[in-house]
Amino acid sequence: MEGEVKIGVYICNCGTNIAGTVDVKEVAKLAGGLPSVVIAKDYMYMCSDPGQNMIKEDIKQLGLNRIVVASCSPMLHEHTFRQAVQDAGLNPYLFEMANIREHCSWITEDPKLATEKAKALVSAAVRRVYYQEPLEVREVPVTPSILVVGGGIAGIQAALEVANAGHKAYLVERESSIGGHMAQFDKTFPTLDCASCIFTPLLSTVGQHPNIELMTYSEVEEISGYIGNFQAKIRKKARYVDEDKCNGCLVCVEKCPWKAVSEFDEGLSQRKAIYTPFAQAVPNVPVIDTEHCVYFLKGTCRACERFCDLKAIDFEQPDKEVEVAVGAIIVATGYDAFDPSAITNYGYGRYDNVFTALQFERMCNASGPTGGKIVLKDGSEPKNIAIIHCVGSRDKNYHEYCSRVCCMYSLKYSHLIKEKIENAEVYQFYIDMRCFGKGYEEFYERLSNEEVKFIRGKASEVTDRARTEEEQGKLVVVAEDSLMSALIRVPVDMVILSTALEARSDAAAVARLFNISRSADGFFLERHPKLDPVATTTDGIFIVGCAQGPKDIPDTVAQASAAAARVLAMISQGKVEIEAATAVIDEELCSGCKICNLLCPYSAITFDEEKKVSRVNEVLCKACGVCVAACPSAAITGKHFTTEQIMAEIEGVLA
Amino acid sequence: MSFEPKIIAFLCNWCSYRGADLAGTSRMKCAPNVRPIRVMCSGRVEPLLILKAFEAGADGVLILGCHPGDCHYLEGNYKTLRRVDLLKKMLSQLGIEDERLRLEWVSASEGERFVSITDKMTEQVRKLGPFPRRNGGNNG
Ligand SMILES: Cc1cc2nc3c(=O)[nH]c(=O)nc-3n(C[C@H](O)[C@H](O)[C@H](O)COP(=O)(O)OP(=O)(O)OC[C@H]3O[C@@H](n4cnc5c(N)ncnc54)[C@H](O)[C@@H]3O)c2cc1C
Numbered sequence A: 001m002e003g004e005v006k007i008g009v010y011i012c013n014c015g016t017n018i019a020g021t022v023d024v025k026e027v028a029k030l031a032g033g034l035p036s037v038v039i040a041k042d043y044m045y046m047c048s049d050p051g052q053n054m055i056k057e058d059i060k061q062l063g064l065n066r067i068v069v070a071s072c073s074p075m076l077h078e079h080t081f082r083q084a085v086q087d088a089g090l091n092p093y094l095f096e097m098a099n100i101r102e103h104c105s106w107i108t109e110d111p112k113l114a115t116e117k118a119k120a121l122v123s124a125a126v127r128r129v130y131y132q133e134p135l136e137v138r139e140v141p142v143t144p145s146i147l148v149v150g151g152g153i154a155g156i157q158a159a160l161e162v163a164n165a166g167h168k169a170y171l172v173e174r175e176s177s178i179g180g181h182m183a184q185f186d187k188t189f190p191t192l193d194c195a196s197c198i199f200t201p202l203l204s205t206v207g208q209h210p211n212i213e214l215m216t217y218s219e220v221e222e223i224s225g226y227i228g229n230f231q232a233k234i235r236k237k238a239r240y241v242d243e244d245k246c247n248g249c250l251v252c253v254e255k256c257p258w259k260a261v262s263e264f265d266e267g268l269s270q271r272k273a274i275y276t277p278f279a280q281a282v283p284n285v286p287v288i289d290t291e292h293c294v295y296f297l298k299g300t301c302r303a304c305e306r307f308c309d310l311k312a313i314d315f316e317q318p319d320k321e322v323e324v325a326v327g328a329i330i331v332a333t334g335y336d337a338f339d340p341s342a343i344t345n346y347g348y349g350r351y352d353n354v355f356t357a358l359q360f361e362r363m364c365n366a367s368g369p370t371g372g373k374i375v376l377k378d379g380s381e382p383k384n385i386a387i388i389h390c391v392g393s394r395d396k397n398y399h400e401y402c403s404r405v406c407c408m409y410s411l412k413y414s415h416l417i418k419e420k421i422e423n424a425e426v427y428q429f430y431i432d433m434r435c436f437g438k439g440y441e442e443f444y445e446r447l448s449n450e451e452v453k454f455i456r457g458k459a460s461e462v463t464d465r466a467r468t469e470e471e472q473g474k475l476v477v478v479a480e481d482s483l484m485s486a487l488i489r490v491p492v493d494m495v496i497l498s499t500a501l502e503a504r505s506d507a508a509a510v511a512r513l514f515n516i517s518r519s520a521d522g523f524f525l526e527r528h529p530k531l532d533p534v535a536t537t538t539d540g541i542f543i544v545g546c547a548q549g550p551k552d553i554p555d556t557v558a559q560a561s562a563a564a565a566r567v568l569a570m571i572s573q574g575k576v577e578i579e580a581a582t583a584v585i586d587e588e589l590c591s592g593c594k595i596c597n598l599l600c601p602y603s604a605i606t607f608d609e610e611k612k613v614s615r616v617n618e619v620l621c622k623a624c625g626v627c628v629a630a631c632p633s634a635a636i637t638g639k640h641f642t643t644e645q646i647m648a649e650i651e652g653v654l655a
Numbered sequence B: 001m002s003f004e005p006k007i008i009a010f011l012c013n014w015c016s017y018r019g020a021d022l023a024g025t026s027r028m029k030c031a032p033n034v035r036p037i038r039v040m041c042s043g044r045v046e047p048l049l050i051l052k053a054f055e056a057g058a059d060g061v062l063i064l065g066c067h068p069g070d071c072h073y074l075e076g077n078y079k080t081l082r083r084v085d086l087l088k089k090m091l092s093q094l095g096i097e098d099e100r101l102r103l104e105w106v107s108a109s110e111g112e113r114f115v116s117i118t119d120k121m122t123e124q125v126r127k128l129g130p131f132p133r134r135n136g137g138n139n140g
């Protein structure tokens, strides 16, 4: 940049968040004495309007051409301040932030040492900003379409929002039908409205929507590109039934002589080897399960083919690769239910009448394995039922977090039991009742009047070893009633385990595929826990529903709509800004060794055979700086992270 | 007064910087000796920058990146791993304790890990004493 460098330094007090530990006046004083600094001051809240205006005014009045703000993490407000300096006519890359809150005042005990550290961080930023250069923010057009991964309520909602706004949505679902967990439920809390009645119309809307291209039994294999311009490779697994020919009459299913355990019914029933998971499946096209189809196992049968008038069965059908171009991606892959056989004390898998929540959900469902009847393994009706909360949640051995919906669905069960079985006794073994949502506490109140027995205390064991006459032939739940400080034994006929929601078993691989992070609990990590709960650290990729963490349906829907709004904003802008801080190669210095060509993770560097030099494609470059670090001729500059700038920062922080 | 080491920590923007942010947001306490420098990826940290840090007065250098497999740029951290190994060998040959240079993985959710690594590094370098410099150990 031409002319004299004039730096303005602004130290934020952040109320007492910074000023309570760091002596901000002293820091400002030090900054004021640094070379090229024209003005240095502290202010209560730099990010507020008056704070930002102060910077803008000073830029105009004093002719500042470099700005340093020492405040919170750049993750929070770098964008805010870049915008502010830009408003005042300065290139946003002539701004630098010193993080004296998260990395200093909040993490340092001793005020003196914190002040020393803040001074070092501010000196570093001042020295660094001296060398910063204006960069051109580039814009690229946005492909007006979206990829939604996962067809549970989250993915469905997101796809519908975008499709209803008139844009193309590709909805990719791994199973043969969309619906996810919600399709398994009978009633939903807290309103107890029938899940099918509110959900199946949505499923068919998705199936028929002119703007939604539904790809079921499919998985995303590869993602390339960047915000606004992603390419996705999708594998459509062979279902051995031609979707275009099949009319969903399901005669094939009826005629198929082979059976397997139904995943959709959580193992409580059997399905055929050619099947749809449930009656209202969308699309209503069956798949052949090659692990159980005798034709695939032994080469004989083909009953389904014989009975299909439309000749839709195709045993030779191959997997299909499809490529789509989209502007943004919403990941809505949901959750897995915790497998309670890990907690051997509860006897799941050992005792016939210990069920998981999802099994009970199926049992209550009118179109489920028992036609909606609550029955024991032997077909008889239970008289007393225990529901054990927090199985796998709030438990250091499994998941420390609260799964947020278990208290509520457990309450839902006690109501369903009371409704279906006259004079049934229901025991809820809970740690704390957590009924936080709208109408939830009221739901709890209501059920408290339905003569449900609430026992506060974690069950330690479920056993069939009877100690008294009364316990004979029963399952005994052993627990400490923490309100009475007594060990109690409750004999029941049936036990329901309210199992945790956990991250999908393949969440690590999915995170890698989409280049997003996970939090310690295994779920996908949002960009900011409060201010940006739907975006991720990869621009253009969003996370919604239980893929981001356990939540109920209302929250899932709200989050899905929020992400859709973000995508629609991008689409209606028509363009997005992309990384300006790319790498450039100085052709004079490049020796043509090609080391960088091989190192670049995005194949953004190509070799010019004529000139014998390497060249960076700026649109593909994501500014990691790996090539900069590796170039033996120091011919590559990482813009905004130049060696000169980083060295100045090092000197400053150690000065 | 006991020796207070100065340590430069290169933090990658996507995991480690956020891990350090989380330590702050969670109000954990850590040694003030560690001075963070943000880079986009640990893969950007070239030997020159590390040597520069020692030259400019650092007694130790920490490089923190995403866990293997989690690098925002796919595998920048593997490249750092190899580079740091080489540089450590070089330091030993120059008679400099290679413990002064350390590469660790800290994810965005590992505030606690950030604190324990920085505290341990501070302790270790404190034991090693000032970085041996020819001009009599000018420490800043
Ligand atoms: C027993 C139980 C009862 C509940 N009852 C209620 C209730 O009454 N009311 C309420 O509000 N909430 C309830 N919930 C919570 C509710 O289930 C969730 O809020 C909701 O299902 C979350 O929807 P989702 O779309 O995020 O996830 P899911 O329903 O899990 O859907 C995710 C979808 O993504 C697909 N998928 C996964 N991975 C991939 C991949 N890699 N590629 C493509 N597709 C993939 C899956 O096949 C699935 O279809 C209950 C939860 C449980 C466990």
Ligand code: FES
Pocket: B012, B013, B014, B015, B016, B040, B041, B042, B043, B064, B065, B066, B070, B071, B072, B073, B075, B076, B077
């Ligand atoms: S981005 Fe963290 S190590 Fe590469």
